[in-house]
Amino acid sequence: MCGIVGILGQEPVADRLLDGLKRLEYRGYDSAGICTVHGGDFDRRRAPGKLKNLAQRLAEEPLPGDSGIAHTRWATHGAPTVDNAHPHIVGDVVLVHNGIIENFKPLRDELLAEGREFKSQTDTEVVAHLIAREIERGAEPRAALAAVLPRLHGAFALGVMVRTHPDLLLGARLGAPLTVGYGDGENFLGSDALALAPLTQRIAYLEEGDWVAITRDEVEIYDRDNQRVTRPIVNSGASGQLMDKGNHRHFMQKEIYEQPVVVAQTLRSYLRPLEAQVALPDIEFDLSSVERVVVVACGTASYVGMIGKYWIEQLARIPVEVDVASEYRYRDPVLLPNTLGLVISQSGETADTLAALRHMKAAGVTTGGIINVPTSSMAREVDLLLPTHAGPEIGVASTKAFTCQLAVMAALATNLARAKGRLADEADVVEHLQHVPEAMSMALAHDAEIEAMAPKIAAARDVLYLGRGPEFPLALEGALKLKEISYIHAEGYASGEMKHGPIALIDEQVPLIVIAPSGPLFDKTVSNMQEAQARGAQVVLISDAEGIAQAGENTIATIEMPKVHPLIAPLVYAVPVQLLAYHVAVAKGTDVDQPRNLAKSVTVE
Incomplete structure (x- = not known):
């Protein structure tokens, strides 16, 4: 949902920013925009609708500049219009934002009382005004951002540039993912590794509350207490090629047809046919101690949990509770000892599910996650990561992620049954699971x-x-x-x-x-x-x-x-x-x- 790309480059960046946005189309959006810094000023193009509309604007009015930020917006506050599209410019500040600022109204009222004028209906413009006000009062850009962040309630990832500092790119995250990319004489900011893949494979994931100051030669990362910190630089492994539909009419059709292969890939990492065993990654706790499983997920992933409930209860005789993540924290759930809290997510960044995971961890619950993105927030925070191997899923309606999640759920149910001494014939289970890819291919024949x-x-x-x-x-x-x-x-x-x-x-x-x-x-x-x-x-x-x-x-x-x-x-x-x-x-x-x-x-x- 929404996407950010920022580049401090050594050559014009508009085309590369647009390419990064194309790689984020899978997130869903209803408007888009790009702003570059050139000749000491901002230059911006925005358009509602699909990226082709923005591309047409760029073709008619090219954007110069070797630094800039870009954004795809999914409307929350305000309709998908040009005025509401990001980036937003206020004074010397240009800003893009993923997420929701929950306390934007009192902040907006405060700014209106000072006589400041708003050009959009968005919560985002409030943040731009707050940072611009700090700069107008004499603050240096880093200090301005650091002063504003504690005032923001909600979930956000921010990309910020300042007209008077064209070689500086600022970012911050709380509850929404943000990634720093390391280049050679140029550096980058993006919503995820996929957006940055053509630019660099060397990335660092900002942690909760982090903010970052990026120049072409240096990356400075600070935690929520404004202390300089180091986050590990890893190889993203993301493909630099744009996803291709091949001979298929839509990505969804392609991803339906990929299922025999990706489910086979997923099962291959869990099945040990020679030993007639279903294995899991290394576990730092005893599965036999699990007396209850709580599954928390959203949408399609929650239906994986419901199917898993049948499997785990039938095979392992362990009671299972399945909760919709958006409701879980708010009903004040009873969390008993020896519970395994299991989250399921394709992206590993789903806000409701991530909040539920943190709620369970804060209560001392052992957690696991069936997740497709091994570098995501959830994957990094669970006690037991159960990865799927679906590959990037571009179609908004989940298909191959769903079936890969089911394959992993079957592996977990089998392991719980073995740990409880209730697995009668594991070789039989292995044989059935090995038959899945072939049976899925037969289903596709119709x-x-x-x-x-x-x-x-x-x-x-x-x-x-x-x-x-x-x-x-x-x-x-x-x-x-x-x-x-x-x-x-x-x-x-x-x-x-x-x-x-x-x-x-x-x-x-x-x-x-x-x-x-x-x-x-x-x-x-x-x-x-x-x-x-x-x-x-x-x-x-x-x-x-x-x-x-x-x-x-x-x-x-x-x-x-x-x-x-x-x-x-x-x-x-x-x-x-x-x-x-x-x-x-x-x-x-x-x-x-x-x-x-x-x-x-x-x-x-």
Whole structure:
């Protein structure tokens, strides 16, 4: 959510700043801007909408200057207009900001009372005014920033330049990620390593409360107490190439198709086939001491937690609680001894989940994290990092990150079961998990028939999804995917709950997507499905050949999956659920990779 790139260079920087913004498009945004320092003055271009609009402005009015800052904005305070787009200029200060300043209103009122004028509706402009005021009172830029930071409440990453100091770039972070890049005679600032990858591989991650003063030759990092500190310089390993869709129409489609490979990569780091064992990274605590698991996550990641609840409770007989991260701290949860607090996040920077993690750590809870970015804030703070290996996920709607998280969750459930002495046949589990990539490839083979049936769903106003057991959270995920990218209202339900209210919604205009692999719960799911069919529901049944043969009549479509063990069914059945949402969105003509109002990395509460 929002993105920052700053460069103190040795040659014109506008093109490189724009390239950095392109690499941050995956975060989601609705306006963008660049400001350079040239000839002792600021020069700025801003545009609402996609980066192509900013690129067009730059083509018409090129930006000179060998230093500058750039930003993609996801609107919080104020609509996505030119005036609200970053960078904001106030006096001698130009500033970009990710996050939310929660106390901006009293600060703004204070500044208005002094007669200061605002040109935007944003909370960000308040920060620019505060720093500009300090400089007008005689403060040097570093001192001005240090004086303002304690007054800001909320979450922020800041990039700041001062007209009278064109060779200085300032940054600060609290609750939002910010990275320093080290070059040769030039240095950089960015929201993440991916933004800086073409510029440098040598980076340092600012820690909570840090602020930084960057020149072309030196980087000075200070902690929240304004003490000079050293943060380790690491090799980012991020690719300098812009992400490419290859032969695919959208990144989401490409990432759906990558799943057999990236899930195999993820499982390879956890499976030991020769020893018939599912392994975890080195653990500094005893898994057998875990008496309770609390999973905290947002959106799609929370559904991974719900599926994990079924697996851990069935395999290890350990009670599991799953919480939505945005609610977790605020309900004052009871944290018992011998609890494993597990966070799940693709980016490792999700603000609500990060706050929940810190809440658990402050209470003395042992923590673990299923995370795709090993250098992220969460990855650095958990006691046990369980990495996924999905690679960068550009499409806002999560696909390959979801299934890789499920693969790691299955590995954790297996290890907890072994630690508790309840794992009957680990070799059997290893065999089933090894079969996942092949089964996912078989599921992908049905892409064309899913595309052919998508227009039937695209015409609907409302869609319901049903599932039982671990397929219930998958129904929730299917409904979320459809909502996210097609803008069709959709809801997921446990099949047995249909009679307790949702069946009132059923008529001939409501498609019903039923996720029902054959097995112990199949007959009950089909019974609920048939109750809906009797009331005119247009059913799409996703099952294996056995299930379709038994219950495929009177449906508008069936999608046949390979016959798989119940443990791995959620990973395999995720594929048709994702493909259906994708093709419905394409049929409707929506922006699949960057759906309206959404951001990939939600770094504000």
